[in-house]
Amino acid sequence: xxxxxxxxxxxxxxxxxxxxxxxxxxxxxxxxxxxxxxxxxxxxxxxxxxxxxxxxxxxxxxxxxxxxxxxxxxxxxxxxxxxxxxxxxxxxxxxxxxxxxxxxxxxxxxxxxxxxxxxxxxx
Ligand code: HEC
Numbered sequence: 654x655x656x657x658x659x660x661x662x663x664x665x666x667x668x669x670x671x672x673x674x675x676x677x678x679x680x681x682x683x684x685x686x687x688x689x690x691x692x693x694x695x696x697x698x699x700x701x702x703x704x705x706x707x708x709x710x711x712x713x714x715x716x717x718x719x720x721x722x723x724x725x726x727x728x729x730x731x732x733x734x735x736x737x738x739x740x741x742x743x744x745x746x747x748x749x750x751x752x753x754x755x756x757x758x759x760x761x762x763x764x765x766x767x768x769x770x771x772x773x774x775x776x
Contacts, residue, residue: 672765673759673761673762676765676770677769677773679763686698686752687700689770690702694714700712704731704771705731705732705736705770705771706732707730708729708730709725709729718750720748721747721750721751737763737764740756740757740766741757743756
């Protein structure tokens with residue numbers, strides 16, 4: 654059992670340690686639903702190109718939930734700080750959110766992801 658535990662650790666640790674530094678890697682699971690290419694549509698989630706600085710719920714081609722439409726109408730914008738706390742616990746920030754994703758517990762991974770979303774071309 655002990656050696657199995659060590660084997661599992663060695664399989665799991667490098668991947669998560671890597672995602673903590675690499676925002677592009679941290680974004681991998683998001684790609685199932687989101688694109689950063691403004692031309693790429695028809696995914697289950699809104700397009701995230703130019704996210705930092707833009708209004709919450711502002712992909713014109715996406716039909717948002719009431720909670721995100723309300724946030725948009727209130728004039729909320731995505732900045733790095735708001736995005737990082739959103740990623741820590743999305744449904745806590747916007748109860749009733751139509752995005753079934755658990756929060757990212759690792760702060761370094763959240764920060765790497767925020768950096769990547771602010772400037773995907775830097776990677
Ligand atoms: C299973 C699909 C799915 C996955 C995986 C997913 N999302 Fe989402 N995301 C959505 C949907 C759907 C919405 C719109 C939610 C709503 O209208 O309430 C959304 C909304 C968002 C928004 C708000 C966008 C805006 O225009 O204001 C951000 C930011 C976001 N997601 C980031 C992420 C990140 C980063 C990841 C990966 C860590 C991720 N999402 C993973 C489906 C997903």
